[in-house]
Amino acid sequence: MSGMAAGVTIYDVAARAGVSIKSVSRVLNGEANVSPALRESVNTAVAELGYRRNLSARSLAGSSSSIIIAMVDEALTIEHWRSGRGNDYLSRLELGLLMECRQADYYLMVELVDYGAATLRRDLSAMLAAIRPEGVVLTPPNSDHPVVLDVLDEAGVAYARIGPERDLDRGVRIRMDERQAAEDITRHLIELGHRRLAHIAGPSAYSASRLRREGFEAALRKHGLAVDESLILEGDFTFQSGLQGVERLLALAERPTAVFAANDDMALGALQGAAAAGLSVPGALSVAGFDDTPSALFSTPALTTIRQPVAEMAAAAARRLVPTLRGEMPRSSDLNEETVPYQLMVRGSTGPLA
Amino acid sequence: MSGMAAGVTIYDVAARAGVSIKSVSRVLNGEANVSPALRESVNTAVAELGYRRNLSARSLAGSSSSIIIAMVDEALTIEHWRSGRGNDYLSRLELGLLMECRQADYYLMVELVDYGAATLRRDLSAMLAAIRPEGVVLTPPNSDHPVVLDVLDEAGVAYARIGPERDLDRGVRIRMDERQAAEDITRHLIELGHRRLAHIAGPSAYSASRLRREGFEAALRKHGLAVDESLILEGDFTFQSGLQGVERLLALAERPTAVFAANDDMALGALQGAAAAGLSVPGALSVAGFDDTPSALFSTPALTTIRQPVAEMAAAAARRLVPTLRGEMPRSSDLNEETVPYQLMVRGSTGPLA
DNA sequence: GTGAAAGCGCTAACAT
C-alpha cells in the first residue's frame, strides 16, 4: 500500500480522515481556522496514503501554479550544442534555483526562448499562458530585455532579474557588486607590489565591462597610481582576444607586470600568450581574471579570479519569487533588491615579481 | 489585441472559428476526421488570438502531460553547490533535452532526487503522482537504480536511461560504445609510435571503468603489444589520483611513453605530474583522457580525449520518449536501444616522442 | 471551524 501514491486524490485523504475535501485543502495550504485535531488527522491520512497534491489540478483551479521558469537563451544553447560544451553559468544558476525550489515545494521548468525572434512578444505571452508560472528568472543580458519585461508585467507574472543593468525599478533585482569586485582584485595585484597594471576590458556594450573597468581604475587611483590609457585594451570576452591583447601589451616599450582581464576566457588567453612569449607566470607577469569558470582551476598556473556567486544569486531570486519563503518581510526598500557577495579566489597566476 | 494571449481559452478560439471546442481540440491534436476548411478556420483563429493550450488543463484532462522530467542527483547537486561549480554533464544533458522538447512542444522539468533517502520509493511515486510526467530521463549511475526503475514501471511512466549498465531489457537505453572509444584512443597512441602504454583506470565499481580498460587492452593486443599489468593502475577519477598515478608510473625503471587515463580529471592530474617531473608533453610523455570536460581544452597542452556525446544522447532519449517524434517506427529490435557516436578529440597532449 | 457546490481549461467518451 505504501508505494502506491499514484492515483491517490484529495478525496481519498478526506475519506480516510473522515472530513471534507475542503478541510484537507485547508490543512495542505496552511490556512487559518483549522482545529488541531482536524489538522492532525488530515496529516496522518496524508502520510499514510503517501499523498501529494497534483500539480496540474492545483494550477488549474487556483491562482498559484508553484512553477518557476528559468528562461534560457535559445541562440546561446544552439551555440553550445554545436561546440559540444555545456553552459557553466546556466548550470550554476539552475543549481541555485533547484535548491531553493526544493525547500518551498516548487517546481522548476526550463524554457528555451528565442530572444531574437520577431514574434518574441507573442511567443512569450503564449508560453506564459500555457504554463502560467508563478515566477520567472531572467539572466543577463536578457535581464534587461524591454520586451520581456513588458510582457511579464502585462501578464502579471513576477520575475527576478539576475544582474540587471537598466530599468532598476522593475521586478526583483539580484546583483553582485561588479565594480567593487574589480577594485578588489586590482588591489590584490597592487598589494603584491605591482605598479604597472594593464587591463583587458570587455566590449563596451556590456555595462559589466564598464563597471569592471571602473573598479580597476578606482583601485589605481586609491593607491596613487596613474591610469595609463595605453595599458587598457578592449577585448571581446574571447580567449583569442585575450591572447592578442597580451601580445600587444608585451610588445610595449614599458611592459606591464600584471594584467587584469575582464573575464576568465581572456585571462586564459593572456596566460597562453605569456607562455608563448617565454614569460613565467607569476614570476614575470601576473594574470587575473573574472568569473571563475571551470577552466580557471585547471590552467597552469591556476587563475586568480572573482567567483561570481551565480548559484547564490539564483537562490536569492527564487526566494524572492516564492511567497512561502518570502514571508520574512524585509525592510521595504530592500524588498526588491539584493546584492550577493562575491569571492576573490587567489590562485597561482598572481604573485610578486620574481 | 495581439499580445494578450493570457486568458484566451479554447472557447474563445471555438467562438471565433464558429465551431465547437471539440473541433478545436481535434485540430490542435492532429486527430483524423477533420475537414480542411474546419482545420483552416481553426488555425486562423488560433493564430489571430495567439492561443496556446493550457498545460495544466491538458495534463489534468488527458492522459498526456507533455512534461519530461530530468532527475538530478541531489547529493551531487549539493556537492556542486558547495564547491561553487556547475555540472557540465548535466548542462549538456539538458541542452539536448531542451532542443528536442522544443521540437515536440514538450516541457522540461528538472527534479532533485535524493537517491540515498530511505523514503526514496515513496518520494519518487509522490513526485510522479504530483507531476504525472510523460517521460523521465535517468543519468548514470542512477540509470541502473533498481528502486527507481521499479517505481517508474509501477507508475507506468516511460523512461530513458543514459548509459545503462545492467537490466538491459528495461526502458529505453541510450548509450555510447565506451569500450570501442577506449580502443580508438589507445590505437591513436600506438599509431603515434608508442609501445609502452600505461593506463590509469577508474574505480572498478564502475562498469565504465571496466569497459575502458578492456578497450585499452584490446587495442594493445590487436597491435601485438603485451599487456603489462605493472602499467595499469587504478585511480578514483579525481585529479589527485591522476597525479599520484603518473608519479608512480614515472618512478618505474622502464617508464611508459604514453598514458591513457580513464577520465579527464585524472588525465589533467597526470599532465601536472609530468610537468612537475620536468617531462615535456607530448615530447617525452603523451597523455590522453576520456570525457572532454571543459578543462580539457584549456590545459597546457590541450588534452586529447574522447568527447562523450552527452547532449546527443539526451536528445535521443527525449526523442524516444516523445510520441510525436517517435512516429518513425524503427525496426522493432532497435526500438528501445540506441548507440550514439562519440568523437575522438586529438589535441596537443598526444604526439610522437621528440 | 467546517462543508457543499461551482468552476479552472482542457480531453475523452459518446452522441449525431
Add this chain to the structure above:
DNA sequence: ATGTTAGCGCTTTCAC
C-alpha cells in the same frame, strides 16, 4: 465529419 457532455483533482466562493 462535427458537437454534447462529463469529468480530471484541485481551489474558490459562499453557506452554515
